[in-house]
Amino acid sequence: MIQFLSLKDVTALHGEEIAAAVDRVVAGGWYLQGKENERFEADYANYIGTKHCVGCANGLDALIWIFRAYIELGVMKPGDEVIVPANTYIATILAITENGLQPVLVEPRPDTLEIDDSLLEAAITEKTRAIAIVHLYGRNAYTENIGALCRKHGLKLVEDNAQAHGCRVPDGRRTGSIGDAAGHSFYPGKNLGALGDGGAVTTNDQALADTIRALANYGSQKKYVFKYTGRNSRLDEIQAAVLDVKLKYLDEDNAHRKLIAKYYYEHISHPLVSLPARLDDAQNVYHLFPIICQRRDQLQAYLKDNGVGTLIHYPIPPHRQECYPELAHYSLPITEKLAQEELSIPIGPAISLEEAAEVVSLINRF
Numbered sequence: 215m216i217q218f219l220s221l222k223d224v225t226a227l228h229g230e231e232i233a234a235a236v237d238r239v240v241a242g243g244w245y246l247q248g249k250e251n252e253r254f255e256a257d258y259a260n261y262i263g264t265k266h267c268v269g270c271a272n273g274l275d276a277l278i279w280i281f282r283a284y285i286e287l288g289v290m291k292p293g294d295e296v297i298v299p300a301n302t303y304i305a306t307i308l309a310i311t312e313n314g315l316q317p318v319l320v321e322p323r324p325d326t327l328e329i330d331d332s333l334l335e336a337a338i339t340e341k342t343r344a345i346a347i348v349h350l351y352g353r354n355a356y357t358e359n360i361g362a363l364c365r366k367h368g369l370k371l372v373e374d375n376a377q378a379h380g381c382r383v384p385d386g387r388r389t390g391s392i393g394d395a396a397g398h399s400f401y402p403g404k405n406l407g408a409l410g411d412g413g414a415v416t417t418n419d420q421a422l423a424d425t426i427r428a429l430a431n432y433g434s435q436k437k438y439v440f441k442y443t444g445r446n447s448r449l450d451e452i453q454a455a456v457l458d459v460k461l462k463y464l465d466e467d468n469a470h471r472k473l474i475a476k477y478y479y480e481h482i483s484h485p486l487v488s489l490p491a492r493l494d495d496a497q498n499v500y501h502l503f504p505i506i507c508q509r510r511d512q513l514q515a516y517l518k519d520n521g522v523g524t525l526i527h528y529p530i531p532p533h534r535q536e537c538y539p540e541l542a543h544y545s546l547p548i549t550e551k552l553a554q555e556e557l558s559i560p561i562g563p564a565i566s567l568e569e570a571a572e573v574v575s576l577i578n579r580f
């Protein structure tokens with residue numbers, strides 16, 4: 215049996231050190247807004263390459279806070295438009311609509327599966343205030359063209375880095391440091407995962423960081439004084455301590471993912487299965503390993519019957535969800551085709567090359 219992802223095995227890789235960190239916080243008696251958050255925020259900002267990191271409750275909140283803070287700072291107002299990939303996890307779009315902003319959906323390129331930068335200029339209107347890019351599946355989505363368009367039109371560049379901790383853009387900077395602000399998720403299954411929910415915003419913008427820190431703490435910068443109507447959305451000390459341990463091993467864990475991915479790229483050879491364009495190793499941290507197959511559902515059932523767990527990312531695109539009737543008018547054939555044909559096969563820091571070989575051999579015999 216090869217699970218899609220065994221969190222138990224992932225945690226066990228660094229189990230003793232994680233347990234020691236948890237014990238330290240439990241024994242210390244300080245559980246929120248303390249030294250563990252301070253240390254992790256400093257270490258993560260340093261890793262990503264930004265001046266600021268603000269921990270918060272989860273990745274969705276991180277993205278919500280970025281747009282909310284831009285509204286509080288007068289950079290955006292409800293009704294303004296944000297360009298966003300149609301092929302993303304719905305949280306990216308929820309963060310936009312949660313703030314009364316309008317998502318403008320743009321198709322991915324069929325080879326990279328990331329936002330098609332050649333379609334961006336046509337999507338920009340008078341009301342556009344930002345482009346949100348998502349480094350989906352762990353693949354860098356940033357291009358020079360995106361940066362140039364943001365500068366030309368005075369748009370904020372917001373990165374959803376929930377799936378790409380440790381990924382780099384072609385010039386060597388890390389994703390999460392190239393835009394004006396980036397949201398990160400530390401959901402347990404992510405490359406840098408907590409033992410529960412967690413998230414963070416990274417940015418070089420001091421005013422934005424200060425605003426987000428207040429918003430995530432009831433809207434308060436000073437005890438019992440409230441500048442904004444915020445919420446309670448903090449990263450707790452136990453999760454921060456766990457994340458600081460796992461951050462030390464992130465590059466090593468990502469290197470293992472790259473080894474598995476290399477094996478997949480070199481050995482998957484079924485005529486009905488295609489793989490996304492292979493990026494330079496620095497530009498992909500392989501959060502997921504998507505494969506494309508017209509007989510996807512049959513392939514998934516066949517793998518399941520043979521003991522291999524897979525997942526679909528994602529079976530229903532955001533514009534086809536019941537919660538978004540206002541997006542139902544979109545016709546997005548590439549995104550819709552991906553929802554029909556994408557299958558994510560096992561990858562992670564704890565799966566062995568032998569297991570990857572078993573997955574490949576099964577796929578090639580499909």
Ligand SMILES: *Cc1c(COP(=O)(O)O)cnc(C)c1O
Nearest residue numbers: 272273274303305306376399401
């Ligand atoms: C996981 C994820 C999120 C949301 O993060 P949570 O911590 O689960 O709230 C946002 N965007 C993308 C692309 C994700 O994969």
